[in-house]
Amino acid sequence: MPLCKDNKNYCVAGIDLGGTKIYTAVADNNGNLLAETRAPTCPEEGYRRVIERMAGTVLEVQKRAGVRAIRTVGVGSPGQLDLEKGIVCTSGNLGWNNVYLRDLLAEKLSLPVILDNDANVAALGEYVFGAGRGHREMVYITVSTGIGSGIISGGRLIHGVKGCAGEIGHLTVAPGGPLCTCGKHGCLEAFSSGTAIALEAEKLIREGRGSAIKKQAQSRKAKVAAEDVGAAAAHGDGEALGILCRAASALGLGVSIVINLLNPSLVILGGGVMSMSGLIWDDILEAVNEYTLKANLSVVQVVPAGLGERAGVLGAVALALQLYPVAPHNGRFAL
Amino acid sequence: MPLCKDNKNYCVAGIDLGGTKIYTAVADNNGNLLAETRAPTCPEEGYRRVIERMAGTVLEVQKRAGVRAIRTVGVGSPGQLDLEKGIVCTSGNLGWNNVYLRDLLAEKLSLPVILDNDANVAALGEYVFGAGRGHREMVYITVSTGIGSGIISGGRLIHGVKGCAGEIGHLTVAPGGPLCTCGKHGCLEAFSSGTAIALEAEKLIREGRGSAIKKQAQSRKAKVAAEDVGAAAAHGDGEALGILCRAASALGLGVSIVINLLNPSLVILGGGVMSMSGLIWDDILEAVNEYTLKANLSVVQVVPAGLGERAGVLGAVALALQLYPVAPHNGRFAL
Numbered sequence: 001m002p003l004c005k006d007n008k009n010y011c012v013a014g015i016d017l018g019g020t021k022i023y024t025a026v027a028d029n030n031g032n033l034l035a036e037t038r039a040p041t042c043p044e045e046g047y048r049r050v051i052e053r054m055a056g057t058v059l060e061v062q063k064r065a066g067v068r069a070i071r072t073v074g075v076g077s078p079g080q081l082d083l084e085k086g087i088v089c090t091s092g093n094l095g096w097n098n099v100y101l102r103d104l105l106a107e108k109l110s111l112p113v114i115l116d117n118d119a120n121v122a123a124l125g126e127y128v129f130g131a132g133r134g135h136r137e138m139v140y141i142t143v144s145t146g147i148g149s150g151i152i153s154g155g156r157l158i159h160g161v162k163g164c165a166g167e168i169g170h171l172t173v174a175p176g177g178p179l180c181t182c183g184k185h186g187c188l189e190a191f192s193s194g195t196a197i198a199l200e201a202e203k204l205i206r207e208g209r210g211s212a213i214k215k216q217a218q219s220r221k222a223k224v225a226a227e228d229v230g231a232a233a234a235h236g237d238g239e240a241l242g243i244l245c246r247a248a249s250a251l252g253l254g255v256s257i258v259i260n261l262l263n264p265s266l267v268i269l270g271g272g273v274m275s276m277s278g279l280i281w282d283d284i285l286e287a288v289n290e291y292t293l294k295a296n297l298s299v300v301q302v303v304p305a306g307l308g309e310r311a312g313v314l315g316a317v318a319l320a321l322q323l324y325p326v327a328p329h330n331g332r333f334a335l
Numbered sequence: 336m337p338l339c340k341d342n343k344n345y346c347v348a349g350i351d352l353g354g355t356k357i358y359t360a361v362a363d364n365n366g367n368l369l370a371e372t373r374a375p376t377c378p379e380e381g382y383r384r385v386i387e388r389m390a391g392t393v394l395e396v397q398k399r400a401g402v403r404a405i406r407t408v409g410v411g412s413p414g415q416l417d418l419e420k421g422i423v424c425t426s427g428n429l430g431w432n433n434v435y436l437r438d439l440l441a442e443k444l445s446l447p448v449i450l451d452n453d454a455n456v457a458a459l460g461e462y463v464f465g466a467g468r469g470h471r472e473m474v475y476i477t478v479s480t481g482i483g484s485g486i487i488s489g490g491r492l493i494h495g496v497k498g499c500a501g502e503i504g505h506l507t508v509a510p511g512g513p514l515c516t517c518g519k520h521g522c523l524e525a526f527s528s529g530t531a532i533a534l535e536a537e538k539l540i541r542e543g544r545g546s547a548i549k550k551q552a553q554s555r556k557a558k559v560a561a562e563d564v565g566a567a568a569a570h571g572d573g574e575a576l577g578i579l580c581r582a583a584s585a586l587g588l589g590v591s592i593v594i595n596l597l598n599p600s601l602v603i604l605g606g607g608v609m610s611m612s613g614l615i616w617d618d619i620l621e622a623v624n625e626y627t628l629k630a631n632l633s634v635v636q637v638v639p640a641g642l643g644e645r646a647g648v649l650g651a652v653a654l655a656l657q658l659y660p661v662a663p664h665n666g667r668f669a670l
Binding site: 170 | 635
């Protein structure tokens with residue numbers, strides 16, 4: 001990671017807040033990471049402790065990078081947010097309700113904090129520093145426990161009226177289909193999320209089938225998870241491949257909807273489930289080809305994420321740079 | 336229509352180009368229409384004649400309004416456009432292929448011309464002058480022979496990378512469903528457009544059913560059309576109501592997809608099929624309620640269009656004002 005000593009007085013911090021870990025970095029004004037750290041989230045200790053720990057990670061990376069002052073802090077948070085008020089309204093992962101995350105952290109650090117949801121922040125990370133560079137019309141989709149997305153159009157994040165844009169996981173892809181965690185039926189998330197893949201495997205096992213998947217879970221001494229389906233499929237198990245194929249087709253349909261509506265030049269697929277992309281990529285693309293309007297298909301690329309688990313923290317850095325771009329940027333992003 | 340004499344030197348023209356008629360108006364800098372006219376399109380005479388006639392309507396309204404000079408001309412066109420080059424790439428309604436509409440019209444009038452597709456332009460019309468005033472996050476959906484939409488986010492039209500954003504008519508709402516004009520299966524347009532409604536009625540009649548619908552068409556001495564289904568349904572015919580209910584449910588699903596992805600505060604439904612909205616509105620809203628995420632549903636209104644057949648021409652005026660806003664606007668739009 002290059003150090004730009006000239007920029008050391010003009011630094012920002014980015015925090016990727018997750019249900020299990022806080023991932024924090026400090027970067028110079030060109031987005032070069034100067035230091036990074038991880039701390040456990042431990043949401044069970046209550047939101048005040050979590051926010052204290054977040055502030056602590058910022059001070060830690062600042063010290064380690066030898067940075068005199070941080071200008072601003074960008075934060076990506078899970079859950080449903082109110083961006084105007086800087087509140088985490090609800091988050092299952094954090095167990096939070098109406099937590100004034102932005103202002104509490106800003107008070108603790110005496111610094112301006114800019115907050116956005118994790119999918120948007122990861123999209124920004126990929127746009128500014130990753131696979132999305134140069135694509136002012138792009139969508140980042142994260143396929144993990146749940147499915148979310150961040151939409152960039154005209155080089156700017158699309159938030160919608162309350163910051164809830166990008167809820168691709170809850171597009172209905174099969175009316176009357178399986179029940180989703182949101183209470184609706186037939187959502188994309190109920191087909192293609194890690195949770196849905198695991199549920200489908202459990203169903204199979206309850207029916208006395210899916211022995212190869214069960215074996216994988218047993219060897220991990222854990223409950224059946226999406227990764228077990230992936231592992232069994234990698235060994236050529238037909239049942240596991242069937243589950244993944246169903247997930248991939250639904251995901252491809254979701255991707256096609258995004259392409260038809262937004263005419264992006266790039267769709268980036270990231271998140272934990274995409275770690276088995278080798279097994280499902282062809283099925284995803286087949287569905288995208290089938291369901292996308294030709295004119296829109298001809299100008300779009302569908303690609304894997306470029307930043308891996310750093311998308312969030314780099315996006316948080318980009319978010320912070322967006323608020324106070326203290327020096328002219330190198331043209332890598334115009335927000 | 337109020338006349339703002341002070342503004343008479345700073346006027347714009349808007350042209351709503353359709354397959355059957357050219358609808359042109361001149362407006363002052365505040366968007367007040369000073370004169371309007373309609374001329375037949377007659378696309379069979381070739382694109383050069385059509386463009387000449389378009390230019391003629393501009394000169395006509397300018398003269399009738401007593402306007403010294405037109406600053407710029409906005410044009411809404413059907414078909415698939417290349418906005419960068421100002422080309423109508425293909426349009427079934429006009430029978431055009433790769434017509435340099437923008438530059439040919441600009442040359443003819445010696446004026447700057449700004450071009451956009453008809454759905455985008457109608458969305459702009461509703462946003463600036465109609466039901467969408469004040470809603471910087473809104474979607475206008477036109478349900479007519481086909482189904483299209485214009486998306487406004489952050490107060491700006493979303494075009495995508497090639498101007499093809501908003502293709503809501505070709506979202507797949509039922510994989511493997513009926514064949515669409517685009518060659519794909521199960522598109523929204525194959526369920527809810529006027530064309531699809533008429534096709535469904537024809538199918539019924541071929542099966543020896545749908546007598547009430549058939550009677551309506553016979554009384555018009557015409558081929559079965561969506562309006563016949565509407566007329567029969569208005570008289571309580573169960574078969575006609577069934578066709579409309581199916582169309583309305585699919586449309587509601589399409590609307591829910593837009594709301595989940597874009598989190599708008601307003602969705603406006605316009606177009607010919609919506610003239611029977613009294614018969615289908617409840618079914619549309621029921622599907623929207625069923626398929627939309629609660630957080631996004633709670634902040635959105637779904638309403639009928641406010642400008643009727645004037646949406647296109649007023650949108651073209653807004654488009655022209657957007658290019659050269661020569662005086663400060665009254666705050667009604669920020670583009």
